[in-house]
Amino acid sequence: MNDLEPADPVVTNPRRRVVIIGAGFGGLACAGALGDTDVDVIVIDRRNHNLFQPLLYQVATAALSPADIAEPIRRTLGRYRNVHIMLAEAGGIDVETKQVKLKDGGTVFYDQLVIATGSDYNYFGHDEWQHFAPGLKTLHEARRIRHRLLLSFEKAERTKDPAERKALLTSIVVGGGPTGVEMAGAISELGRSMAHRDFRSIPASDxxxxxxxxxxxxxxxxxxxxxxxxxxxxxxxxxxVRLGAQVSDITAEGAVIAGHMVPAGSVVWGAGVKASPAFRWLGIEGKASGRIPVDAKLRVEGFKDIFSLGDTSFQPDKNGAPLPALAQVAKQQGRYLGKLLAKPGAIETAKPFHFANRGNTAVIGRNAAIFDFGRWTLKGYFAWILWAIVHVYLLVNFEKRMLVTVQWIWRYLTRQRGARLIDENDKEDVAPAIIR
Structure with missing residues (x-):
């Protein structure tokens, strides 16, 4: 049976086809739960790799290399003979003929569809800021940030103008959520480490x-x-830390904060997320930044054979608030849904999905992190150790866990960053005009 054609109607008992759009935490967990079952699974993603986004900020600040937190999807799911990978970008859904429309013109038929397209940063109507203030959703964005940070230091080392040097050595992080906090702390550690060890003309006070x-x-x-x-x-x-401060503009020179222009060598965006536009494919209204409303079994409201999970879906908790856009939510939903889809008719008799909160965490910097487990909390050094253990455990395989663990231990002992590479051919990403 061709991957792009519907099941042959002549076959008495054709295998069901489950199509999963998106190979993030939720999509991979769902595909894994469907692995080696009597179901044909097609995973569609526009990238050939899965990415451990919680550590993407460490790529942006030269602590880890991109390959440390990413792995080809074919390698992750390759052991399952019934799972097929398709490198393509979905552009729509025809619910009448039950097919996914691809942006390259192809189509993929499905019996059951899982939408796990994730989320993107919300620039609140100012998408033009994205070029000057990249977020942290992809490896490309992380490399852009790293490029600008490192190049700013190199330019600051050469300039004789004190005002220009201070501007080059200024980094602005927009958004005080976990990503923003982790990024701000990591940039500060990176800068002070480099100023102390490797740059002779950069005072730490700048x-x-x-x-x-x-x-x-x-x-x-x-x-x-x-x-x-x-x-x-x-x-x-x-x-x-500037609280209650609005950013009203971002340009090549820096950002306007609370009405005042602050020149900066790099600006990083982490101020909010929105779901992918997948709700438009279904012709429905999105909830809470475009998330797709689903029932207690992750079925999209109004559709019998379409499901959604992770950041793309809107599933309320007991208080009516949407479940948080966290990796642990997506993975639990993916495993739950995959097990149900593996058995014909299991959806109808299954118990509703229940999210088991494993705690919320954020790292502040060296030897400092916070954990919120609901009934009790943890902060400081032991929270930092627990944060490291949890994040290493969540990496996709043993090889990645070993690589990251060794690098973290080495970096902790030496305070050195091993991924401080600047691509001399990457001219496009030198957005700040102040770098000249």
Whole structure:
């Protein structure tokens, strides 16, 4: 049976075909749960690799290389003979004929469809800012940030103008969620380590990292005492935390914060996310930044054979709020749905999906992290150790776990960053005009 054709109607008992759009945490977990079952599975993704996004900020700050946190999808799912990978980008869904429309003009027929297309950063109507302030969703964006950070230091080493040097050594992180906090702390550590060891003309006093949050607190999902701890530790690291400050413009020269232009060598965006536009493919209204409403069994409301999970889906918790856009939610939903789809008719009799919260965490910097387990919390050195253990465990395979563990131990002992590479041919990403 050709991957692009429907099941042959002559066959008495054709194998069901489950198509999964997206190979993130949820899509991979669903495909894995369907592996080696009596179901044909097709996984469609526009990238050939899966990515451990929680550690993407470490690629952006030269702590890890891209290959340390990414793996080809074919390698991840290759052991399952019933799972097929398709490198393509979905562009629509024909619910009447039950086929996924690909942007290259092809189509893929399905019996049951799983939408796990993830999320993207929300620039709140200012998509033009994306070029000057990349987010942290892809390896390309992480490399762009790393390129700009490292190149800013090189230019600052050469300039004789003190004002220009200070501008080059200023980094602005927009958004006080976990990504923004982790990024601000990592940039501060990277800058001070390089200024101390490798650059002769850069005084540490010229380094400046600004974390901007429009709301009254950073890490809004965490208890207030953990928020306060995070602010204290960031400020101890030299990060300026600006609360209740709006960013009204971002240009090649920097960002306008609370009405004042702040020249900067690099700006990083982490101020909010929105779901993929997949809800439009179904002709329905999206909820909460475009998330697809699903029932207790992850079935899209109004559709019998279409399901959605992860950041793309809107499934309310017991208080009516959507489940958080976290990796642990997507993975649990993926495993749950995969097990149900593996058995004909299991959806109808299955128990509703229940999210088992394993705790929420954010790392602040060296020897400092926070954990919120609901009934109890943890902060400081032991939280940092637990954060490292959890993130190593969640990596896709043993090889990645070993690589990252060894590099983290080496970096902890030496304070050296091993991925400080600048591509001399990457001219397009030198966006800040101040770098000249």
């Amino acid at each position: 380094l400046r990292v600004i974390l901007v949050e429009a709301g009254p607190r950073i890490l809004a999902a965490f208890p207030e005492h953990l928020q306060a701890y995070a602010v204290r530790h960031l400020e101890k690291m030299g990060v300026e």
